[in-house]
Amino acid sequence: MQKLTNAIVELIRRAATELPQDMRDALEKAHAEEESGSAAKGALDTILKNVELARENVTPICQDTGTPIFEIHYPVGISTRQIAAQIREACAIATERAYLRPNAVDSLTGENSGDNSGIDFPTMHFHEWDEPDIKFDLMLKGGGCENVSTQYKLPNTELDAGRDLEGVRRVVLDAVNKAQGLGCAPGVLGIAVGGDRGASYIKSKQQLLRPLDDENPESELAELEDRILDEGNELGIGPMGFGGKTTLLGVKMGTLHRLPASYFVSVAYMCWANRRASMRVADKEITYA
Amino acid sequence: MRKLTVPISEDVIRDLTVGEPVSLSGVISTGRDAAHKYMIDNFIKTEGNPPDSEHELYNELKRILEDGVIYHCGPVVQQTDAGWRFVAAGPTTSIREEPYQAAVIEHFKLRAVIGKGGMGAKTLQACQTAGAVYLHAIGGAASLIAQSVKDVVAVHKMGFGVPEAFWIIRVEDFPAVVTMDSHSNSLHDQIKAQANTEFSKLIEH
Numbered sequence: 371m372q373k374l375t376n377a378i379v380e381l382i383r384r385a386a387t388e389l390p391q392d393m394r395d396a397l398e399k400a401h402a403e404e405e406s407g408s409a410a411k412g413a414l415d416t417i418l419k420n421v422e423l424a425r426e427n428v429t430p431i432c433q434d435t436g437t438p439i440f441e442i443h444y445p446v447g448i449s450t451r452q453i454a455a456q457i458r459e460a461c462a463i464a465t466e467r468a469y470l471r472p473n474a475v476d477s478l479t480g481e482n483s484g485d486n487s488g489i490d491f492p493t494m495h496f497h498e499w500d501e502p503d504i505k506f507d508l509m510l511k512g513g514g515c516e517n518v519s520t521q522y523k524l525p526n527t528e529l530d531a532g533r534d535l536e537g538v539r540r541v542v543l544d545a546v547n548k549a550q551g552l553g554c555a556p557g558v559l560g561i562a563v564g565g566d567r568g569a570s571y572i573k574s575k576q577q578l579l580r581p582l583d584d585e586n587p588e589s590e591l592a593e594l595e596d597r598i599l600d601e602g603n604e605l606g607i608g609p610m611g612f613g614g615k616t617t618l619l620g621v622k623m624g625t626l627h628r629l630p631a632s633y634f635v636s637v638a639y640m641c642w643a644n645r646r647a648s649m650r651v652a653d654k655e656i657t658y659a
Numbered sequence: 660m661r662k663l664t665v666p667i668s669e670d671v672i673r674d675l676t677v678g679e680p681v682s683l684s685g686v687i688s689t690g691r692d693a694a695h696k697y698m699i700d701n702f703i704k705t706e707g708n709p710p711d712s713e714h715e716l717y718n719e720l721k722r723i724l725e726d727g728v729i730y731h732c733g734p735v736v737q738q739t740d741a742g743w744r745f746v747a748a749g750p751t752t753s754i755r756e757e758p759y760q761a762a763v764i765e766h767f768k769l770r771a772v773i774g775k776g777g778m779g780a781k782t783l784q785a786c787q788t789a790g791a792v793y794l795h796a797i798g799g800a801a802s803l804i805a806q807s808v809k810d811v812v813a814v815h816k817m818g819f820g821v822p823e824a825f826w827i828i829r830v831e832d833f834p835a836v837v838t839m840d841s842h843s844n845s846l847h848d849q850i851k852a853q854a855n856t857e858f859s860k861l862i863e864h
Contacts, residue, residue, distance in 0.1 A: 408678075409678050409679075409680055409836040409846075412660075412680040412834070412836060413797050413836070416797040416800050416803060416834050417797060417799070417800060419800075419803050420797070420799070420800040420801070420802050420803035420804075423802040423803055423806065424801075424802040427802060429746060429747060429801075429802045429805075430735075430747055430801060430802070431799065431801070431802065432747070432749060432798075432799035432800075432801050433733075433734070433735050433747035433748065433749050433801040434749075434799075468735070468737075468746060471735055471747075512799075514752065514775075514798060529862065530862070530864075540862050543858060543861055543862065544858070544862075547854050547855065547858045550847070550850065550851060550854065551776065551847075551850075552752070552776050554775075554798040554799050601861050604857055604861065605854045605857050605858060605861075606850070606853055606854055606857060607850060607854050608850070610775070610795060610797060610798060610836075611776075611777075611846075611847065611850055612678070612795070612836055612838070612846065612850070613678070613846070613849075613850045613853070641798070641799060642799065643799045
């Protein structure tokens with residue numbers, strides 16, 4: 371198998387220092403919509419300037435470079451152990467180059483490993499597929515927004531939320547309201563309905579890899595995504611929780627089969643610094659997106 | 660946008676109201692969890708009589724913090740031939756300092772605390788009695804804020820680790836928003852109340 375370490379370092383550099391175009395467009399649009407002189411407009415102005423500076427100077431957009439989460443699709447016959455080793459190596463190099471902050475702390479000793487390596491760190495999920503290429507999707511998930519991510523078990527009496535999409539709508543809006551500005555709004559929501567608790571959380575994060583304009587093939591879910599986006603913005607929490615028109619920039623939802631006894635709704639909150647990048651390794655060529 | 664220059668007078672602070680964007684210049688200190696606990700243990704619990712070993716730093720901090728500013732930040736720094744440089748320096752979540760902040764504001768006569776996420780009732784009360792404000796920096800704007808840090812004047816208590824040390828820095832046009840003023844107003848409380856009202860409407864049958 372070809373050596374991919376340097377290519378993965380480049381993938382990390384892109385994710386940490388260059389905000390994807392769809393996120394930049396969404397932030398520009400939000401900036402145009404907020405009132406002149408408002409704290410919301412000022413916050414978005416600062417955010418947009420920061421995004422440009424980070425790109426020009428090749429420095430991290432945010433000092434919290436988060437948990438690196440890799441989703442890897444690979445063809446038959448590729449060693450996932452070798453890919454994993456190269457990802458770990460690439461994370462250490464990216465840390466040395468200050469694309470990543472040393473962010474992996476031993477939960478027992480409190481010691482920082484210094485190179486973003488550790489037990490189940492970084493996060494990697496491997497999926498075998500029929501295509502001949504290897505595809506890497508990387509997301510950097512910050513700690514502030516991870517702390518406001520949450521999971522509900524339906525029915526929820528307090529919110530009068532039953533085991534249906536109306537119940538899902540209710541608990542998701544509750545999560546947005548509880549988060550206020552603490553997840554570094556305006557944010558993007560990844561939502562998963564169903565699964566066991568663990569699978570549900572993973573699925574909710576995977577939703578965040580979808581581009582903002584990606585339309586859900588399931589029409590009921592597409593409608594609910596749009597509705598939650600509108601209603602979340604009606605809460606008026608605004609950028610950084612300063613008040614304003616834009617609290618959410620996107621809502622993406624997926625489902626998993628569940629046990630008859632369980633109905634989980636997981637909400638992955640992603641901050642405005644929605645850092646994701648992908649890389650495709652073909653026979654002779656590596657392309658980034 | 661209102662420009663604030665350290666040292667800041669009480670009159671200037673009393674004139675600020677929540678929601679107002681400001682641009683801050685002057686010499687300030689970073690301080691987060693370890694720094695706040697240290698100040699409580701050595702300066703405040705001892706009623707201004709720190710152990711001999713801490714006298715020098717006490718006098719230095721009094722000079723910087725009186726009519727001054729403390730910033731909740733754990734920076735990413737780089738050591739160069741010319742000295743220390745701030746690479747990324749966004750705010751950290753402030754509420755962790757809630758048990759200490761009021762006493763620190765009152766003891767040192769601080770005029771402003773910068774961080775993110777806002778603080779609680781005890782700090783809001785101290786802002787009113789002592790004449791101080793809470794300034795909200797933009798979370799995640801690490802590159803931009805690092806650019807507003809023009810000099811690292813000194814660093815104290817490096818033993819706490821890079822993120823936790825007192826970094827004495829000179830900033831120019833540091834952007835922030837007043838979210839807690841000296842008249843008992845908290846933008847965070849206001850926004851939360853409004854959002855709760857909207858939320859109730861969205862989930863009523």
